[in-house]
Amino acid sequence: MQTNEKKVLLRIQDVKQYFPIKKTHFREKQKYVKANDGITLDIYEGETFGLVGESGCGKSTFGRTILQLYPQTHGEILYQKDGEWVDLKAQDRESMRSLRKELQIVFQDPYSSLNPRMTVGQIIGEGLLSHGMFKRGDGAMKDYIFQIMEDCGLSTYMFGRYPHQFSGGQRQRIGIARSLALRPRFVVCDEAVSALDVSIQSQILNLLRDLKEKDNLTYLFITHDLSVVKYVSDRIGVMYLGNLVEVSETGELFENTMHPYTEALLSAIPTTDVNDRKKERILLEGDIPSPVNPPRGCKFHTRCRYCQEVCTQQEPEWTNVGKGHYVACHFPLGRKEK
Numbered sequence: 001m002q003t004n005e006k007k008v009l010l011r012i013q014d015v016k017q018y019f020p021i022k023k024t025h026f027r028e029k030q031k032y033v034k035a036n037d038g039i040t041l042d043i044y045e046g047e048t049f050g051l052v053g054e055s056g057c058g059k060s061t062f063g064r065t066i067l068q069l070y071p072q073t074h075g076e077i078l079y080q081k082d083g084e085w086v087d088l089k090a091q092d093r094e095s096m097r098s099l100r101k102e103l104q105i106v107f108q109d110p111y112s113s114l115n116p117r118m119t120v121g122q123i124i125g126e127g128l129l130s131h132g133m134f135k136r137g138d139g140a141m142k143d144y145i146f147q148i149m150e151d152c153g154l155s156t157y158m159f160g161r162y163p164h165q166f167s168g169g170q171r172q173r174i175g176i177a178r179s180l181a182l183r184p185r186f187v188v189c190d191e192a193v194s195a196l197d198v199s200i201q202s203q204i205l206n207l208l209r210d211l212k213e214k215d216n217l218t219y220l221f222i223t224h225d226l227s228v229v230k231y232v233s234d235r236i237g238v239m240y241l242g243n244l245v246e247v248s249e250t251g252e253l254f255e256n257t258m259h260p261y262t263e264a265l266l267s268a269i270p271t272t273d274v275n276d277r278k279k280e281r282i283l284l285e286g287d288i289p290s291p292v293n294p295p296r297g298c299k300f301h302t303r304c305r306y307c308q309e310v311c312t313q314q315e316p317e318w319t320n321v322g323k324g325h326y327v328a329c330h331f332p333l334g335r336k337e338k
């Protein structure tokens with residue numbers, strides 16, 4: 001299906017998230033960590049949008065900013081609800097609270113995000129009560145939680161147990177059950193499987209896929225692991241130092257890589273394919289520059305093996321090169337020979 005036939009669920013326009021840095025001297029100029037530095041993206045209903053990039057490039061900040069866990073410094077985030085555009089930044093506390101039911105997040109570390117003093121039943125039930133889906137003491141709530149637990153692969157006898165009595169994979173299922181019990185439309189999965197063993201990872205990924213198909217969910221799937229993102233995503237966005245550098249459908253990104261940073265990331269994926277073994281592994285040289293004082297021009301130029309004079313001076317434009325494939329590069333790579 002062509003992406004232009006799909007319905008836009010979230011329209012993100014030139015979003016910036018700058019965190020002020022504590023001054024060491026009162027006369028010092030205020031400096032900022034430019035964690036997100038002008039991101040424009042449509043997220044379509046029903047898709048899994050994978051977001052990749054090295055640690056510290058601003059992925060979590062982006063997910064949290066969409067959900068208004070941090071108000072954005074600049075730009076707009078529009079959410080399509082009942083055929084109308086809702087400007088998330090303009091919502092007051094109360095309306096944002098009710099929207100939050102529809103806009104959920106699953107965190108990487110279920111250890112720190114699950115209250116150790118609450119049972120699984122209480123953890124899942126808490127949101128149901130606070131969003132008014134059930135009244136306290138309603139017997140139907142327990143049946144509802146049992147159903148969600150089963151959907152998430154948790155046995156119902158676990159209802160009265162505490163998080164520490166579970167394995168990492170099971171705790172992640174509890175975190176997922178807690179979010180999905182609210183019947184959200186959009187879920188940010190922030191490194192949701194990164195802390196798990198590979199075999200458990202694939203179980204959780206399959207669970208997330210099944211739940212998505214059942215409820216027509218939309219995921220923003222954040223990970224630093226390209227092999228995971230390739231497996232789950234309809235489209236992928238590659239982030240570098242607070243900006244998207246490339247966005248495309250998953251197959252197209254791998255077959256027709258346009259950005260030198262994407263090329264380097266892809267070349268680092270371990271492969272079992274014999275034909276692929278010969279492919280060159282591109283080492284990214286140098287450290288990631290600071291998001292406080294990012295390089296001028298193309299932010300990637302300090303590590304780019306194709307860097308030219310113009311790249312050091314002029315910021316490349318975000319360009320649609322066809323079929324919804326976007327890239328920000330002065331010299332995008334051509335279609336590769338097979």
Ligand SMILES: Nc1ncnc2c1ncn2[C@@H]1O[C@H](COP(=O)(O)OP(=O)(O)O)[C@@H](O)[C@H]1O
Nearest residue numbers: 019033035054055056057058059060061062291
């Ligand atoms: N609440 C915050 N306050 C100040 N700086 C932050 C905050 N959250 C993230 N940062 C900084 O923003 C940058 C992006 O961080 P993050 O979004 O966590 O990246 P990622 O998820 O890609 O690893 C980092 O330099 C990080 O130190």
Ligand SMILES: [Mg+2]
Nearest residue numbers: 059060061191
């Ligand atoms: Mg993160």
